[in-house]
Amino acid sequence: MGRGPSIEGRKNAEDARRGKIFTKLIREISVAARTGGGDPGGNPRLRTAIDKALSANMSKDVIERAVKKATGELEGVEYEEIRYEGYAPGGVAVIVDCLTDNKVRTVADVRHAFGKFGGNLGTDGSVAFMFKKRGVLTFAAGVGEDALTEAAIEAGADDIVVYDDGAIDVLTDPDSFAAVKAAMEAAGFQPAIAEVTLRADNDIAVEGDTAQQVAKLLRWLEDLDDVQNVYSNADLGEDAYA
Incomplete structure (x- = not known):
């Protein structure tokens, strides 16, 4: 054992x-x-x-x-927002949003991660055009699909995505996110996750060793202290976690 x-x-x-x-x-x-x-x-x-x-x-x-x-009422550290863009193995686009008080350290860490797992850091704008900013409200499996869909439409949502496992995403314009979230909660639907995020226009399917390398890169980036969010257009199958 x-x-x-x-x-x-x-x-x-x-x-x-x-x-x-x-x-x-x-x-x-x-x-x-x-x-x-x-x-x-x-x-x-x-x-x-x-x-x-x-x-x-x-x-x-x-x-x-x-x-x-x-806001200056207490002494604190000032962080700078920086975005890095690049490619993971298989042509997967990756965006890395950081908040840092040391740009030299951050870019070195991010560049090292891309290099370690077979990717490469790109220039500003090299992959950002493949993504759109969206508000996303995620509801766990078991929520009544018809009732939730009706509530989302009435709340002003842009789209509803139903997944094979029963989970449902309600998508909104970023400017409408707070209003839609409040309306959904008022209707009795509490999201498991609610955030304004980046979503790829189209995903790229990767398999086998490539999928595993992509998954390792994304996890490594997410664990970096200066990294806030990592976005990609990877469609990772079960191979990624083999």
Whole structure:
């Protein structure tokens, strides 16, 4: 019989993962507040960031402190937004959004990741045209499809995508995201995930060793401290996780 990590080892790993998630959320709150003001009522980006932080069980005190640092009420670090674009194996397009206080460190880490897994870093605009900014509300399997679809249409959603496993995505224009989310919640539909993200116009299917390399690259990038979000147009099959 195989033996897994100790309870203490698992807890330490979970705590480290949670700490990394919190770091990314705090950086997003900081930049949103610094660029759009500390009032979530008049700053949709900040409101979305706070909602995500609360969903991750971040305390309101930590959130409030991050906002105050960003708006100058408390001393804090200023982060710069940087986007990198490149290609993974198989011609897969990848966008990496970062928040950093050290551009030299960040670009070195991102370039190393692409090189390590057979990809290459591109120039600005080299793949961004393949993606569109969309609001996405994801509902877990088991939600009544007909009732949810009707509520989404009434809320002003752009599209509804139903997946084979029963999960449903409601897609919105980024400017309508907050209003559609509020309307869906008022109708009794609580999304499992709600975010404004980038979606590829068309996905590229990759298989076998290529799929595994792409999956490793995406995971490596997501684990970098300065990386907030990673987007790709990869359609990864089961081979990616073999």
